[in-house]
Amino acid sequence: MTLRLFRALAVFTAILVTHAAFADEGMWLINKLPSKELKQQYNFEPTATWTEHVQKSCVRIGAGGSGSFISPDGLVMTNHHVASDAIQDLSSEQHDYMADGFYAATHEAELKCPHMELTVLQEIQEITDRVNAAVKSGMSAADAFAARKKAMSEIEKEARERSGLQPEVVTLFNGARYDLYLYKRYTDVRLVFAPEAGIAFFGGDLDNFEYPRFNLDVTFLRAYENDKPAKVEHYLKWSKAGPKDGELIFVAGHPGRTQRLFTVDHLRFLRDVQLPLTLSCYNQREIALNQFMGRSEEYGRIGKEDLLGIQNSRKAFGGIINGLLNPRLMNRKMEAEAALREFVQADPKRREKYAAGWDKLSKALAEVQSFYTEYFMLESRRASLGRYHDLARKLIRAADEKRKPDGERLTEYRDANLPTLELDLFSEAPIYDALEQLRLEDGLIRLGRHLGGEHEAVVAAMGGMDAGSRAASLIGGTKMKNVSFRRKLYEGGTAAIAECNDPMIQFAQALNPAARALRDKYEKVFESVEKEAYAMIANAKFEKDGDRVYPDATFTLRLAVGTVAGYRDGSETIPAMTDMAGLYARAAQHKEREPYNLPKRWADGRNKLDLKTPFNFISTNDIIGGNSGSPMFNRDGEVTGLVFDGNIHGLIWDFQFDMEKARAVGVHSQAIIEALRKLYGAGKLADEITKG
Template sequence: MSLRRLGLTASFAAMGGVAFVLAAAPAMAREEGMWTFNNFPIALVNQKYGTNIDQAWLDNLRSASVRLNGCSASFVSGEGLILTNHHCVLSCVQELSTAENDYVQNGWMPATREEEKTCLGQTAEVLTDIIDVTDRVLAAGQGLTGAEFTQARNAETAKIQQENCNGDPKLTCQVISFYRGGQYALYKFRKYDDVRLVFAPELQAAFFGGDPDNFNFPRYALDAAFLRAYEDGKPVETPNHLVWNSSAPAEGDVTFVVGNPGSTSRLLTMSQLEWTRDQQLPITLIQGSELRGRMLAYAATSAEAKRVATDPIFGLENSFKVWYGQNQALLDPAFMAKKREEEAALRAAVDADPALKQRIGDPWSELAQIQSVARELYLPYRQLEQGAGSRSTLYSIGRAIVRTGKAREAGRVSDAQMAQFGQRVSADLPIDAGLEEVYLGFWLSKTREYLTVDNPQVKALLGNESPEALADRLVSTTRLADPAFRAQVATMTPAEMAAADPLLAFILANDDAAAAIGARWNNEVTAPTAQAAERVAQARFAVYGTNQYPDATFSLRISYGQVQGWTYRGVEVPAFTYIGGLYERATGSEPFNLAPSFAAAEDRVNKQAVYNFVSTNDIIGGNSGSPVVNAKGEVIGAAFDGNIHSLGGSYGYDAALNRTVTVSTAAITEALRTVYRQPHLLAELGVE
């Protein structure tokens, strides 16, 4: 599985309905919760497990934890070595590959540090400070509505970020909303933008079992890789790193997962959940399924097409399972009944307190009305603005150039901001013309289908061309694949852009309509939702207190649990798999064929070594690569998956069934020693 952040949430999946156990009050003694580092229940965990963790223990974990683009990771040596998942570096491996040297299939294993290669666009961020800024952010929008509310909030958060980072390229400042707008905090990160690939096994070793095994257990996947952070051309000194423990845990051992879960929706109201179930997810599923078919067809056209499409297809297939799982969760009557009971209990508690009722009002009814507006606007908003261009890199870059140019012409962009934008937009990116045509043709055809042929915006988009012909023309004639050209047009006026490039001209011709529907969505859905959700959060605080965790927001969290299997419908699933099971499971046919290195090492490898294990930790997409640590704070694995039941994690947690799937440091150590023969890495990890 990819636990990479998807810009969406993981949830329920097939295998019938799973009954969720959700407490009315959010303070729990069970393993539920993705806790922030400034509100972790230390006393509760120590009492439950007999541990002796303290603030210093937490601080070291925070300082050793790393946020990657869409993934999580950790420093595991004093020389900037980073442990994460293979699927978190797969795009980098693919970018470094060529038709002659396919490192995706063969693995990346340089002999020296001098051969470690930069992963373009990858950053590594370490959280250094958490500062409460709730009062400032809430005050900024006081008494405002619609666009004025959104603009005031955005301006204040930008001001806070600027004050704290002051344009320092080594820092990232991010104001993050918690509890659906009930609290705001500034997260300050130390950023490293020179991140290099150190080690990655073959894809078949990392993703043995492929899509059939995804979100399932038992698993036999070496989903692990190493990066290294550099600065000024040298490895970063990282005295705060996790100690490598090459021994596997025992069943019942306490485990902690530290990472950046992307997004959950456990605090949504019933009307929001129903809109998600009835409109958003079904459309997303239908379109995702068709796009997957088009991408598979493209991949079948040549060996090179298959190579460049591997990672995009991997990501889309994983996303599709998540979307399907979300929909199944919200179709489960028992689950939705429980959510209704919880909402009714909270609303009754508010109604029973006249002072609280006066302060809170009825945000639930307001949110229900907003969903009616969302139903009307969603299709044009999705097709013209939110999902415009599908996954096209060329379109995304082009629209960024166009909108920045328009903002500069209106005096809304400073010279310093333009300089930073120029650097970003001129970065070297791998762009495959064939995939670009698939993406643009798909988007244009779906826009015509969903908005209809006679829609004015559809007519403006297509003119007299078919979606496929238009996509072919735009991709074959644009110069936006050239970084130097992108840097050049980024300095032009919009009129000059239109004359310089056909794709920019196309985007400019249709951008006003896209921006207009985006503005309506922000004014009529996003802004009023934020205001109403804040009052729901205030109600929860008033009724339940502060002993609760917020929804995931791709911000650093820590969850606690223990190594434990589970029982489902009378079938007991053990907590561990062993390397020997890999060879027993192998059939010789994809996706159950052995990676060549593992096949060659069968007579040498320790088949009794623990390969993957499961624990009760609460995780979601974005936790990919999260270090799994023991009570001593030693790393014992990297989380890479959840079981089929954990897909309900978007909307609720079930302690009996939800499990995190981890590749053990015992397996990684054995692979480095016996399968791939990497003594320099073992020495750096402190393994004899």
């Protein structure tokens, strides 16, 4: 696997394109589509009506996934792996919906998902001038950063009061532009259908990021309002035929983050500092989870979702590091950066406005490196100490932050973001003490490994015990599982926190001052400078390339353009589509050993299926993490598939687009309907989908 990944990332050809080109590259803002290029290349012109329909049919799911409305009764399509947290939360030792699947034949049987939130973009407003007007001449980068934050808070507060919608100020081009997005929010979301994890993730970690694939990675949810299915005006209709080889196809979703604007020095920081820390955490946690899950069948059930997420991230970040170790890719980035800097230096006015950007950023990167390990281990979610600690820290910080003026708070505690915070804090989702003890013990060991046993934070965290005893003591004594206890602390504010003798609250309080100070330092030393520097660099690109520049991904709605297309890998031709016959051949090839063992329904139901039915397919659409669950649709706005992955060659898309071999991977629309009708007895659901 590692060798294949290295070879894939080592092959770069002249088809690599620049950040300002149009060759199916681009995660385009929904309000700034490349209409001219679409007309020239595909003879397609997106109208205002078409664009609004796509925008309001698309759904952002929680903090990391995409979906779409596909019926007027609030039916939402997404990936199984996007909804898997909810599926796991709804499962129990008696009803394992991850292993066995789930289907609600009636609305009454649909299960409410704890702490799931859907948001749908309603309106976009350009606010760059207002945000930047808060910055006064002579301000330091840190003061300018604080002034912009305050302005954003005021804008969000006004927007919420005026519209009643969920506001979000979106930073584009790493700080060169600002937009206000207004969302309609759904918090009553119910599970309608989920297949078995064994077919949703057939092939497991071994086939992840590979192609050909054979996965039914789909789940259907339903949005509710006032305890009834939501009535939505905009939804995508279904294509009975599905995609054809060479056909124009669109992907509309919420890509999480890319680093294509990053400077060469910033990419080196990712490669040499940030990503190795991340992988170290994931590698240690994967080992601990595998050992935990081997203890019993029930431990295997409650740990599986964690393990799948860790394995996926470990493989993805490993591929990104391999890409950044590729001298060809780095040389191309250096050439592109040199060309832009030469353009800036060629004109005195441009030189005065933009030239300092690169040096400012490089200096900040050098400074942040001196304390980045501490910051990462104490503040990054990727070094989490578990759910109980996460809840405790949020309660402590909420009490502190809510006393401040809105514009001076940490972003996640601003008034506009409190509904999402409260949805998480008061979730009824199950928390398993055995799994929490593992997470905390593993986290304590990891903290000591990276910071050293005599580091002040490590000494405070260990409390004079070994990691196992400390974790057992904290988990055994805390009341954090109790939602009413958490609500009482939240509503009681700083006084309730100060009086609380819960060991997890006290543990989080012991670590919070150091973590909070490191976050403040990170924002002052690096993040404020980063915004200022990239604003200069991005504006230089605007001046050089005009409207052909698109911003890095920000987990906001984007449109990607592509075609259904296979590719050549050496002497081998990889076809664009797989079929259901290939699924059974793949299982037989591996003698149905895990992870190639078929769920019983699929093993027994082979003769019920038309094995020529297309199953998965690939396209040249520009996607990244966060696009999971995005609808794939034709120029008529008809769903032809569902994004669930990228192939191994696409792991470099974080920082460089390449369409020679890199592909988005989707579930074919025909496969979804074939399985619903013939294997799951879900004809009623299939009718709702296909009839609209």
